[in-house]
Amino acid sequence: QSVLTQPPSASGTPGQRVTISCSGSSSNIGSNYVNWYQQLPGTAPKLLIYSNNQRPSGVPDRFSGSKSGTSASLAISGLQSEDEADYYCAAWDDSLDGYVFGTGTKVTVL
Amino acid sequence: EVQLLESGGGLVQPGGSLRLSCAASGFTFSVYAMSWVRQAPGKGLEWVSAISGTNGGTYYADSVRGRFTISRDNSENTLYLQMNSLRAEDTAIYYCAKLLCTNGICYRGAFDIWGQGTVVTVSS
Secondary structure (H helix, E strand, O other): OEEEEEEEEEEEEOOOEEEEEEEEOOOOOOOOEEEEEOOOOOOOOEEEEEOOOOOOOOOOOOOEEEEEEEEEEEEEEEHHHOOOEEEEEEEEEEEEEEEEEEEEEEEEEE | OEEEEEOEEEEEEEOOOOEEEEEEEEEHHOOEEEEEEEEEEOOOOOEEEEEEOOOOOOOOOOOOOOOOOEEEOOOOOOOOOOOOOOOOHHEEEEEEEEEEEEEEEEEEEEEEEEEEEEEEEEOO
């Protein structure tokens, strides 16, 4: 059972802004960086955001991340059909001495 | 081209063993921490284990500690995961992943390169 909680689903029409939340605790999000991954159907995950709000080279600036206290968020602005995927937050957990992923959010483009 | 290629997956009976391999190319393997991440059918991602690039320190998820062993051969640019006492709940796609390091800083848990995955099925 994951210690990072995300909504199971989110949706929007093309061009809209969608936000995904990730709730944790003081031992993970509260004291460590948050990373976000995108997983398209049938493919390996792709790093989307690292260190709370940094984008790896090649990731469009439509994707942005933020963190406040023990929660984090991923925002997708200008939603596109190719953004339809599963999204996971992740962070190191000091109590578990290990890395934890969120429960995952399926984004649907209507 | 930076690439990771897993192998070694297959069908194994409960209680059995399997060794996964991950061949790395296109980067200086020895300096990077590496991890294994798995995904059970229809489920989310689960971090399994990690190993540092330099001192060989290892980390495990509670669900596999004592049963799985991560190791690396820097001379062969290969990462391994020895899995013993396998259970049905270990059935998953197993991915190896490379830690992101940029401008001299490595970001714990940020995996910028992933393999295509290898399937492990534990069933009688």
